[in-house]
Amino acid sequence: MRASVVEFGARLGLRIDGFEQPLWLVVGALGLAIGAWWAWRRAPDALPWPAWSEAVAAGARRDRSAWLPGIARALALALLTIALAGPVTEHRAPPPAGAGLDLVLVLDASDSMRALDAQVDGAWRTRFALARSVVARFARERAAEGDRIALVVFGETAFTLSPLSADGALLEAALARAEPGVAGGATALGDALALAVKRVSPDAEPGRAAEPVAGRLVVLLTDGRSNAGAVPPAIAAALAAARGVRVHTVGIGSTGDVAMEAPAAAGREARFERHDLDATTLAAIAEATGGRSFEADDAAALHDVYTEIDTLERVDRRPPPRVRRTPQPEPWLAGAGVLVALELLWARGFVRRIP
Numbered sequence: 001m002r003a004s005v006v007e008f009g010a011r012l013g014l015r016i017d018g019f020e021q022p023l024w025l026v027v028g029a030l031g032l033a034i035g036a037w038w039a040w041r042r043a044p045d046a047l048p049w050p051a052w053s054e055a056v057a058a059g060a061r062r063d064r065s066a067w068l069p070g071i072a073r074a075l076a077l078a079l080l081t082i083a084l085a086g087p088v089t090e091h092r093a094p095p096p097a098g099a100g101l102d103l104v105l106v107l108d109a110s111d112s113m114r115a116l117d118a119q120v121d122g123a124w125r126t127r128f129a130l131a132r133s134v135v136a137r138f139a140r141e142r143a144a145e146g147d148r149i150a151l152v153v154f155g156e157t158a159f160t161l162s163p164l165s166a167d168g169a170l171l172e173a174a175l176a177r178a179e180p181g182v183a184g185g186a187t188a189l190g191d192a193l194a195l196a197v198k199r200v201s202p203d204a205e206p207g208r209a210a211e212p213v214a215g216r217l218v219v220l221l222t223d224g225r226s227n228a229g230a231v232p233p234a235i236a237a238a239l240a241a242a243r244g245v246r247v248h249t250v251g252i253g254s255t256g257d258v259a260m261e262a263p264a265a266a267g268r269e270a271r272f273e274r275h276d277l278d279a280t281t282l283a284a285i286a287e288a289t290g291g292r293s294f295e296a297d298d299a300a301a302l303h304d305v306y307t308e309i310d311t312l313e314r315v316d317r318r319p320p321p322r323v324r325r326t327p328q329p330e331p332w333l334a335g336a337g338v339l340v341a342l343e344l345l346w347a348r349g350f351v352r353r354i355p
Contacts, residue, residue, distance in 0.1 A: 020086030020327065028081025032074060069343045076339035083332040088325045100146035100315055101215050102164055104196040105135050108222035109178055110155040111185035112275040114261040115223070117254045120299050126261050127223055127253055128180045130299055135221065136175045138306045140168035150199045151175060154192035156184025156228045160199055180261075188229025193220060193236035193285065197245050216245045217313060219306075220285070223253040225278030233281050237288040247289040248309055249282035254297050
C-alpha cells in the first residue's frame with residue numbers, strides 16, 4: 001500500500017520518501033472500502049414517478065452525474081488520509097568526517113635546511129622547500145579526510161605556526177610564509193617536540209573541553225642534531241609517551257658536504273657545509289612513543305615516507321548518514337480541500353435536491 005501511494009504521488013509530481021504514521025493508510029483504506037460497500041448496498045435517493053414517459057417527452061433527462069459528488073468525497077477522504085499518514089521527503093546530506101586524528105606536523109627551519117641537495121624536476125631546491133611542499137600536501141589531504149592539523153616550526157626556538165585546524169587552505173597558507181632561519185639558525189629539537197605535545201594534548205587550551213579523537217600524533221622532520229633549547233629530546237619524548245602521543249620522526253638530507261643557499265639579505269656567495277643527521281636520537285624518540293623512525297635522502301624518498309605514514313595512520317571514517325526528513329502534508333490537504341469545495345459547488349450550484 002505504501003508503495004502504491006508513493007507511486008501515485010510520483011505520477012502527480014509529488015515526491016514521497018516515507019511516512020511518519022503509515023498506519024493511517026491502512027485505516028483510510030478500510031474506511032474507504034466500508035464506505036464503498038455501504039454506498040453500493042444503500043437504496044438510491046429517488047421516488048417513483050408515474051408519469052416518467054410524459055416527463056421524458058417534455059425534455060426531462062435522467063441525472064447521470066449523481067455519482068460525481070460521492071467520487072469527489074471519496075478522493076478527498078483518501079487525500080486527507082495520506083496527509084494524516086505524514087508524508088515526508090528525505091534529504092541525505094554528505095556524511096560528516098569521522099572522528100579523526102589530532103596531528104601536529106613539526107618542521108625544522110634551522111639554517112641547515114638551506115642545503116641545496118633536493119633535486120625536483122631537474123632543478124636543485126633547498127631541503128626546506130622540498131619538506132614544505134611535501135608537508136603541505138600531507139596536511140591538506142589529511143585535513144580533507146577529517147583530521148585536525150597543527151603546525152610547529154623550530155630553529156633556535158620553537159613556535160606554533162598554526163593551531164589545530166581542519167582548514168587545509170589555511171594550513172598551506174601558513175606554511176607558505178615559513179622560511180629557513182625564521183626561528184633562528186640552531187636546532188632546538190627537544191623544545192619543538194615538547195611544544196608539539198602541548199599543542200596536541202587535550203589541555204592545550206585552558207577552559208576548552210577535549211574533543212573526542214581517534215588518536216594524537218606528532219610527525220617531526222629535521223635534518224640535524226639538537227644543539228639548542230631548554231628541553232632535552234629524551235625528556236620531550238618521555239612527556240609525549242606519558243600523554244599517549246605517538247611520534248614519527250623523519251630525518252632528511254644527504255651526507256657529506258653540501259652547497260648552501262645564501263640568505264637573501266647576506267649578499268654572500270654559496271658555500272659548502274656539512275650537517276650530519278642524529279639518526280640515533282630520532283630513532284630513540286620514535287621507539288619511546290610507539291612511533292617509527294624514517295630517513296629520506298632525496299625527494300622521492302621523502303614522498304614515500306609521508307605516504308607510508310599516511311597509510312599507517314588510518315582510522316575508521318564510516319559515520320552514520322545524515323538524513324533530514326521534511327513533512328509535506330500541504331499538497332494533500334490542499335487537494336482534499338479543493339475536492340470538498342467542488343462537491344459543495346456541484347451540490348449547491350448545479351444540482352438541486354427536493355427536501
